[in-house]
Amino acid sequence: MPVKIKDIARICGVSAGTVDRAINNRPGINENTKKRILKVAKELNYRPNYTAQSLVKGKTSTLGVILFDLHNRSFAQLMNAIELKARENGYFVYITLTDKDPNNEKQCIEYLVERNVDGIILFSVNRGNEFEDYLKSFDIPIITVFNKISENWDYVGIRERQAMKDAVTHLVNKGYERFIYVSPPLMYMGKTNIYTQEERLYGFIEGLKSFNIQEEPIIIKEKNYIDILKEWNFQSEYKTAVVCSCDLYALEVLQLLKEKGVNVPGNVGVMGFDNIDVLKYVTPRLTTVEYPIEQIGSDAVESLISKIEHDHFLNIPLLDYKIILGESI
Amino acid sequence: MPVKIKDIARICGVSAGTVDRAINNRPGINENTKKRILKVAKELNYRPNYTAQSLVKGKTSTLGVILFDLHNRSFAQLMNAIELKARENGYFVYITLTDKDPNNEKQCIEYLVERNVDGIILFSVNRGNEFEDYLKSFDIPIITVFNKISENWDYVGIRERQAMKDAVTHLVNKGYERFIYVSPPLMYMGKTNIYTQEERLYGFIEGLKSFNIQEEPIIIKEKNYIDILKEWNFQSEYKTAVVCSCDLYALEVLQLLKEKGVNVPGNVGVMGFDNIDVLKYVTPRLTTVEYPIEQIGSDAVESLISKIEHDHFLNIPLLDYKIILGESI
DNA sequence: ATGAAAGCGCTAACAT
DNA sequence: ATGTTAGCGCTTTCAT
Numbered sequence: 001m002p003v004k005i006k007d008i009a010r011i012c013g014v015s016a017g018t019v020d021r022a023i024n025n026r027p028g029i030n031e032n033t034k035k036r037i038l039k040v041a042k043e044l045n046y047r048p049n050y051t052a053q054s055l056v057k058g059k060t061s062t063l064g065v066i067l068f069d070l071h072n073r074s075f076a077q078l079m080n081a082i083e084l085k086a087r088e089n090g091y092f093v094y095i096t097l098t099d100k101d102p103n104n105e106k107q108c109i110e111y112l113v114e115r116n117v118d119g120i121i122l123f124s125v126n127r128g129n130e131f132e133d134y135l136k137s138f139d140i141p142i143i144t145v146f147n148k149i150s151e152n153w154d155y156v157g158i159r160e161r162q163a164m165k166d167a168v169t170h171l172v173n174k175g176y177e178r179f180i181y182v183s184p185p186l187m188y189m190g191k192t193n194i195y196t197q198e199e200r201l202y203g204f205i206e207g208l209k210s211f212n213i214q215e216e217p218i219i220i221k222e223k224n225y226i227d228i229l230k231e232w233n234f235q236s237e238y239k240t241a242v243v244c245s246c247d248l249y250a251l252e253v254l255q256l257l258k259e260k261g262v263n264v265p266g267n268v269g270v271m272g273f274d275n276i277d278v279l280k281y282v283t284p285r286l287t288t289v290e291y292p293i294e295q296i297g298s299d300a301v302e303s304l305i306s307k308i309e310h311d312h313f314l315n316i317p318l319l320d321y322k323i324i325l326g327e328s329i
Numbered sequence: 330m331p332v333k334i335k336d337i338a339r340i341c342g343v344s345a346g347t348v349d350r351a352i353n354n355r356p357g358i359n360e361n362t363k364k365r366i367l368k369v370a371k372e373l374n375y376r377p378n379y380t381a382q383s384l385v386k387g388k389t390s391t392l393g394v395i396l397f398d399l400h401n402r403s404f405a406q407l408m409n410a411i412e413l414k415a416r417e418n419g420y421f422v423y424i425t426l427t428d429k430d431p432n433n434e435k436q437c438i439e440y441l442v443e444r445n446v447d448g449i450i451l452f453s454v455n456r457g458n459e460f461e462d463y464l465k466s467f468d469i470p471i472i473t474v475f476n477k478i479s480e481n482w483d484y485v486g487i488r489e490r491q492a493m494k495d496a497v498t499h500l501v502n503k504g505y506e507r508f509i510y511v512s513p514p515l516m517y518m519g520k521t522n523i524y525t526q527e528e529r530l531y532g533f534i535e536g537l538k539s540f541n542i543q544e545e546p547i548i549i550k551e552k553n554y555i556d557i558l559k560e561w562n563f564q565s566e567y568k569t570a571v572v573c574s575c576d577l578y579a580l581e582v583l584q585l586l587k588e589k590g591v592n593v594p595g596n597v598g599v600m601g602f603d604n605i606d607v608l609k610y611v612t613p614r615l616t617t618v619e620y621p622i623e624q625i626g627s628d629a630v631e632s633l634i635s636k637i638e639h640d641h642f643l644n645i646p647l648l649d650y651k652i653i654l655g656e657s658i
Numbered sequence: 659a660t661g662a663a664a665g666c667g668c669t670a671a672c673a674t
Numbered sequence: 675a676t677g678t679t680a681g682c683g684c685t686t687t688c689a690t
Contacts, residue, residue, distance in 0.1 A: 004683060005683070005684065005685095006683080014661085015662070016662095016683090017663095017685085018659080020686085021659090021660085028660080029659065033659080033660085048443060049443070049684070050444040050445060051380055051383045051444070051682090051684095053684060054380045055378075055380045055684075056666045056683085056684050056686085057685075060380065069409055070405040070409040073405075076402075077400065079399055079408075080398055080400060080426065083399075084426065087425065093423065093424055094421050094423060094424075095412055096416065096421070097412050097416075110376070115380070115421065139331075251607075255610060278607040280584075281581075281607070282611060333667060333668085335668095343677085344676065344677045345668080346670085346676070346677060346678075347675080349668075349669065349670085350675090357675060358675065358676080359675055359676085362675080378666090380666090381668040381669090381682090382667080382668060383668095384666090384668075384681095384683070384684090385667085385681075386668090386682085
């Protein structure tokens with residue numbers, strides 16, 4: 001049985017209130033009694049019961065985090081940054097994983113609310129006005145990361161669209177004339193929240209438009225994109241770039257091209273997105289887009305805590321990216 | 330303001346006790362009043378206050394997880410498995426990261442205890458009898474994973490030693506005669522808990538002993554192992570294997586050998602450990618050891634919950650591994 | 659400076 | 675079947 005304030009009070013021959021004053025060094029207590037109480041508390045290895053504290057204070061100093069999973073490196077890094085920043089600010093973090101199941105996500109939100117978290121960081125698979133109303137029905141602060149759920153909801157993310165647009169610019173400058181875009185998640189368009197993937201796609205399309213090339217962009221949304229590319233004839237007279245919405249797809253493509261004996265970068269180039277850490281072990285080194293994922297986590301926590309403690313979210317501008325020059329372009 | 334049991338009671342003209350009976354469908358309540366109450370509860374979007382429940386029940390249905398970080402893929406996968414299994418059993422998970430700081434780890438434990446978690450899963454950086462006594466001073470169940478803290482503490486892990494021993498056997502069968510072992514974490518031997526790394530090392534040494542080769546094993550514990558290997562003369566008449574305690578080191582070694590123009594696998598082979606998912610993008614394909622990391626997380630949760638709910642840990646045998654044949658040996 | 663009492667929201671034992 | 679009461683461990687207000 002853990003020792004309680006009452007125990008200490010009994011032993012010291014004082015009331016619970018006085019013990020409380022000593023432990024939380026509140027004013028109105030004699031220095032000596034305070035010392036006596038603290039000594040006993042220490043001897044008995046007293047630890048405050050946070051649950052009781054939370055109940056009376058109406059605050060748990062806990063954040064809920066909702067992610068798809070931790071298999072994706074980016075999510076893991078995001079989570080890592082969130083935990084660090086949160087605890088730095090005296091908050092603990094509940095982690096909940098939805099596996100991209102919209103109902104599971106709702107389930108998570110409701111559980112977190114029941115557990116009285118002070119705020120939620122949400123990487124959402126749901127989206128739209130109805131979902132926005134649903135979120136509003138819980139009156140606790142919720143901040144979204146990466147995937148916007150609607151235009152106005154508080155959000156921390158990066159300039160995805162501009163990043164992909166710049167990537168296209170880079171490719172055009174390098175002399176590429178034909179473009180294939182690979183992004184299997186686009187298959188879920190209209191079904192689940194794939195905001196970031198959509199943004200990247202639009203960036204790609206806008207990029208092409210701005211240079212007035214390839215009116216009909218080639219977009220591969222199929223899960224078996226490798227099979228599709230397997231049949232592709234890369235020996236055209238055009239210098240072709242395969243632009244991928246994530247590094248993992250790009251790595252698969254690189255591997256395929258190696259198998260097909262296509263020289264990279266030669267007639268064909270490959271562009272990734274994310275700059276995952278394992279790229280350094282792969283040759284040719286993939287050209288990709290880097291963005292400060294840990295910053296997103298950290299900023300989201302800061303903004304959320306600001307909302308919790310001072311009732312206003314921080315105004316966090318979209319974070320910037322950087323094109324990492326490799327050898328695949 | 331969230332709606333409370335009292336609100337419902339007032340509206341329905343009954344007592345809080347009756348509302349409680351309705352909501353938690355406990356016996357001793359008229360079907361009609363029950364229906365009436367549930368209807369109102371639903372209309373008002375009533376959600377039980379978990380903090381209050383926890384306080385009175387003396388149980389939070391929460392597990393604490395303590396890990397180094399989530400940058401390491403294995404840790405992330407472990408965490409993923411833990412969350413899934415925990416919530417499947419009605420538990421939520423606090424994630425806390427220590428960054429391998431022993432004091433931070435203690436801090437985490439104490440905070441988790443204060444927050445009345447029902448149990449803790451600990452990937453420990455501390456170890457030894459003193460630490461064991463420290464852990465015992467909290468009377469909540471704590472289960473360790475991967476790193477043992479002492480011989481008797483409840484633990485879920487894999488047959489690391491045997492795995493590495495088998496790896497050596499495999500190498501000997503493939504005709505390797507000379508062995509270099511790479512494991513920078515060994516530098517922390519005696520300082521922090523590197524149980525798994527030690528086990529792998531002993532497995533390596535035992536393996537060599539059993540074949541009576543290389544009395545003086547070559548062990549590189551330096552952080553700059555690459556610099557050391559850079560100076561190495563791999564052109565000896567002996568077929569040499571570089572055995573690495575983690576895939577990441579092996580990948581670095583592979584890259585170095587590529588740079589040095591050493592043919593792999595020819596005179597030199599490289600062996601990894603972990604089978605991280607990105608191996609499939611690297612050529613030559615690394616030969617490595619695979620183990621069921623998600624199973625460890627899942628088993629740890631099961632055992633811990635068994636202890637919480639039925640007062641006995643499960644008896645989980647050390648999990649098995651598998652040598653994955655690549656092209657680097 | 660200290661004690662007593664009420665209350666956070668809920669559950670559970672005891673009355674009626 | 676329903677109401678009443680006490681209490682989980684702590685904080686806070688009001689007396690003294």
